Amino acid sequence: MAFSALTEKYSGKMGTLTIGSGDQTVTVGGQAAMPFATFDGELPNKPLIAMEVYDVVDPEWPAAVVDPFKDVINDPIAWAKKNVADYGAKAICLQLASTDPNGENKDAAYAADLVGKMLEAIDVPLIVWGSGNVEKDAEVLAKVCEVNEGKNLLVGPAVEENYKKIAAACLGYGHAVVSQSPIDVNMAKQMNILISNLGLPMEKIIMEPSTGALGYGVEYSYSVMERISLAALAQNDDKMQAPIINDLGKECWKAREVKLTEEEEPAFGPDMEKRGVLWEATTGIDMLLSGSNLLIMRNPKAVKLVEECIDELMA
């Protein structure tokens, strides 16, 4: 008798999210099986990696993430173009760090303008990320949405305290939203319910379940994402069927292990770049293995490593 492999069949399917406009769109999600389980069900879209660009860089950044962008690090537009042209970025994530009220506190009009210019400059989809300040993000991201109407940006993070303004702007001006929740399956679901109650369809939502870097809670993120994936696939829970995004670059590159020099910790060895790249790549692969559809990453070598891994696992 011929051998037939046992497969896992699921009743549900993850939803999809398409970002970008015109002929520069990309779609993620839509999987009918757990990550890379190509033998169980259809995985129509490869996970996507967006390379991040900052409008202001923290002086604490290790050399491994400064050196690759040395010539463009003070010009986010040039940086984005370099990411696309030199490092093959398939999407860009603009981190609006300068709008943080505890930093440069740049205003919403500046941010909206910068986003507009960046859209002109690059031919890949754009993700716009706030500084993490709840009130300011609501103001800045709403403006970004309004000024750049119809561009189908992905903006976020929208959290419980500010989702209304951000999601309403996405609904009104034709964008998609990142729904962020604090490492809990039910909280993630609550956010999706609240946002869809405003009228934004699930196809315009991606979940950020809060990302922990390797050594900094990666196992919590892993576990929550795996449970989200199972709820979406096995239980066919429609409010859990939004794809998943992980904002991991900034988490990895602030890890103590990435920043320590050999003098400070001889056991770590001299190659800080390799250490950092592996730290980011390992975190990224962990996220993919538990169901992520979109990674935001920083170092070009780490991005390349993870993309090679994706290609191999999807082959």
Next chain:
Amino acid sequence: MPKPIHQVTFQPDDLTFDVFRDGENLLRVAIAASVHINASCGGNGACGKCRVIIDQGHPEVEHSAKISDEDWKKGYRLACTTKVTDDLTITIPQESRIDNSVLRKDSGQKSHTLMARDLNSLVQGVKINPAVFKYYIELPPPTLDDNLSDLGRLMRELKNEHQLDNISADYFLLRRLPRMLREADWKITATIVYNPKGLKLIDIEAGDTRAANYSIIIDIGTTTVQGQLLNLNASHQAEERSVIDDLESDLLIATDAKYNSQVRFGEDVITRIVHSQKGDGLKELHDSIIKDLNEIIDNLVKAGGIQKDQISHMVVAANTTMSQFFLNLDPKYIREDPYVPTANFFPPVRAMDLGLNLPDYIHIYTFPAVSSYVGGDIVAGVLGSGIFQREDLTLFMDVGTNGELVLGNCDWLVCTSCSAGPAFEGGGLKYGMRATTGAIEQIRINPETYEPMLLTIGKKKPLGICGSGIIEAIAEMLIVGIIEPNGKFKRDLNTERIRKGDTGWEYLLADAEQSADGIDEITITEGDIDNIIRTKGAIYAGCRILLESVGLSFEDLDKFIIAGGFGKYINLERAVTIGLLPEIDHKKFMFVGNGALLGDRLVSVSREMLGEARNIAGMMTNIELANNMKFMDEYVAAQFLPHTETTAFPKTMAMLK
């Protein structure tokens, strides 16, 4: 289903609603029918806003100074002072309508309000046979030929006249026996108590005092202490009748309640146990509860117009920690691994020895407990609700500071306890209060204007809001869209009632003018809503885990009995809307008010029930939630209105659309 006695038709909307009780308040009927009538004073006739015109019918109604003679002749009445005594047709005039859209989108649906009352169907075959009973005896005085001792003489007569044998005597009684017998000219009434170990003579009184035989029953909750005075003779007179329904008026003489003063040492049992370990802590806690009980006893005696020496005994039900504080037992090991209480079965204790201001012969029966976190109050509730007698699968939910849950039938019982918090007793809410006079207990909110319609207990100006009121308020706010499913206010609605107060966003229920004297205003804050969401989430999650632990789900239940200090009413739809109760057939629900007092009462009137209480305590299996990983998941999943698992609440979700 009971048959409707009267019908009320509301014009101009032509909505007819059944009334099941003669003399029902018209405003209450309007609330049940979701017909909006202006009413801001809680229903005491003070605001004069709830004017209606009687078109047909002859209701019983108080004349109000708020209505002019001319209007009175035209048929104008205040709905809040109108009693429905026959079929009515009324018109709600323009000025009494909150706006033109009187009818709610859910009007026409039957509203299921459960009234807290004792249900004679709950416990079957209760033999009226109080554990404490009195016998009148005329003793032959001693002579040289018949010189048996005083006590021996008494015992002989009890045996000869009343077939009572093997009676032990109370020591304190002996000390006054000789003089007493002679002063009473050998005509005395003996009080004898039955306990599982035998009979005990606890008191003698001069003359025939059989007419006065009272007992005091107590429920000591972490937040609320409640007491009742019962007339045990009423139970004798009605041997054949059902104990807990028909007898209600004869048996129950007085009720009293107050917040547990131990709250000042900590809101929850753990903090209080910690306090008991410091210096005089245990004594402080013990003295505190004894002081509360003495106050309640004094109030009951006064309200009942009786003397303390007419009381025969006392029954107490409390959670394990409260039982130990009450009995002055060190509760230290209740909170230390492996969580062991001093005793689950407590011996009878003399009231006097605990510092209660009661005669020395009065003994206290304390309900047995199951474990550190499942106490005598829940055993009393199971007894009172009759789960242990039926084959029907029943879930019994007692909502106090802890949500106590029992699942099972006559063959098996499993129980658990989830830390819910005192929110449904009014605790921890900005304007929360116990379900007493002046507490807002029913609320409707107009979906267009967001104006509230309030009814209070006793129809007085509102003092605060009780558990059933808060359930209705949150459900209404969700239904009309004042709050989001996460319990946060929508801040852009066109109403001044939603505003930012000093503790965050809030909804104004009543301003200074509408509230009782001395109350500035009554609001519901986002903090209050969070509190209720956490509380109801813990209880719902506890139910799920308990059911799951025996492989069952809500659909498998035959009966769902709710007990607790919410108030007099619980509106099922609203309790389901906020996700406190599951969306199952309404007919399965029952509301019994205070479950522990129900058990207390049975033990007071029937000695057989003492044995049943012991059996119940012995057959309950406790499921611990503290170390249950799934409980946390279920808990967080329930932190939403009604629930993140929306598929479990299809009707509610359809209504909220």
